């Protein structure tokens with residue numbers, strides 16, 4: 479780990495100023511991703527701006543009836559919050575499917591959005607990686623790519639975004655509130671993370687000096703028919719190979735509205751609104767789900783080791799939608815898939 | 817400067833920072849370099865070697881301690897960021913010579929073999945009981961999944977924790993509130 483200087487601002491404006499004072503300064507919240515990457519010399523900030531003393535730690539009613547979650551709310555507090563469990567159980571489940579209790583106690587809402595890929599080459603500074611070192615090449619495309627993306631890849635990078643929480647947020651149409659040197663702005667979840675394209679070094683559309691201050695959930699009710707299904711190499715404490723957040727509104731046996739986002743398959747939570755539109759008006763049963771799964775994966779492409787993900791994703795979509803339709807969400811304790 | 821974390825290129829200004837931590841009930845005024853993890857501070861500078869370093873990357877749970885009663889991985893925690901906090905390590909669980917019920921239960925149920933993961937398991941289990949959300953063996957297994965045991969003592973670990981939840985769970989949870 480390199481040496482760095484340290485600042486501990488107590489208000490948002492000061493934090494934004496601090497991070498602007500040094501081009502390689504970084505905010506730090508829970509530290510569970512940044513410190514890990516610093517120990518591997520993947521990240522080498524010269525200054526850390528500790529944001530844990532900023533007043534961004536509460537979950538409040540948002541104007542418009544939704545919920546506004548402060549950027550520093552720990553993942554565990556968010557998942558177990560009474561209002562979140564009652565109104566947005568899909569988000570609770572997505573969070574509880576990730577990491578471990580200790581890590582969730584540390585990890586913040588803002589940090590979770592900005593966690594970086596778990597691509598092994600990104601972590602290994604001895605190998606080329608366009609995300610870590612633009613222009614050096616991608617080691618994964620012809621290398622070991624079992625955990626890599628099948629949708630939205632580019633010739634420069636096939637990494638996935640590893641978050642579970644973000645998959646839930648994408649399905650729920652969350653918004654990200656950010657503050658920067660020129661004031662505040664709001665970014666829709668769909669526009670927050672990027673596809674790799676020609677600039678895989680940019681994970682998100684957040685500016686370098688911008689601070690996430692809150693995440694807002696809209697006033698919508700998907701609390702009855704939902705499921706977060708996460709498939710991985712062991713039952714807990716492992717990143718998703720494929721995950722699906724599914725939420726339905728059902729009226730008289732027919733689907734009135736559908737939401738779906740996939741994790742573990744792309745550089746961002748994968749949301750395909752054309753697939754959601756296909757479900758509108760269809761009976762809420764398995765026969766309706768298969769064509770939709772095929773549609774979502776119509777352009778999927780494997781790179782060898784990860785070819786299995788295409789079929790796995792197809793089946794996971796059908797299963798998660800079936801669980802949602804039946805009102806029997808995947809439990810995050812007993813991982814047996816029913 | 818500890819030798820395990822080899823410093824990378826010296827890109828930032830080094831500065832030692834005064835902090836105050838309450839460690840196992842004792843107030844300590846310390847000066848730390850900002851890159852010192854809580855784990856390295858405990859082990860290398862304060863000689864509290866009960867807390868173990870397994871992976872140093874958040875992947876095993878051996879370094880689990882309680883900060884303000886919540887279980888966390890001390891390897892991914894910068895000590896400087898915890899200025900003002902109260903830390904409990906495995907050394908701080910007993911009352912004098914009287915072991916914590918969780919320590920007794922681990923002994924009674926033979927919930928370890930080599931013992932390397934044990935301090936982390938015990939701190940994590942104490943944190944789990946303070947949270948008060950585990951009510952079945954299944955829930956214990958899931959909520960203890962942040963602690964790996966290479967000796968595979970999981971079955972006895974779960975039994976030990978089940979026993980403490982039955983006998984002392986309510987009292988420990990209350991004390992945490």
Ligand SMILES: Cc1cc2nc3c(=O)[nH]c(=O)nc-3n(C[C@H](O)[C@H](O)[C@H](O)COP(=O)(O)OP(=O)(O)OC[C@H]3O[C@@H](n4cnc5c(N)ncnc54)[C@H](O)[C@@H]3O)c2cc1C
Nearest residue numbers: 507508509510511512576577586588589590641642690874
């Ligand atoms: C072993 C292990 C297993 C894990 N498993 C999972 C899993 O299964 N599923 C999952 O989803 N996650 C998993 N995680 C990842 C974990 O969820 C993230 O590390 C965590 O959410 C990051 O949050 P943080 O607050 O610790 O971020 P930090 O490490 O503090 O910061 C991460 C990045 O975000 C920036 N940042 C932080 N807060 C802000 C803000 N408010 N505004 C602007 N920038 C900010 C920092 O500058 C940094 O670049 C795992 C992590 C580990 C170590």
Ligand code: SF4
Nearest residue numbers: 597607608616635636
């Ligand atoms: S997939 Fe992306 S992150 Fe991984 S080696 Fe290629 S460029 Fe780097």
Ligand code: FES
Nearest residue numbers: 870871872877891
């Ligand atoms: S040493 Fe901290 S999790 Fe392994």
Ligand code: FES
Nearest residue numbers: 929931965966967
């Ligand atoms: S007792 Fe040996 S690692 Fe757990």
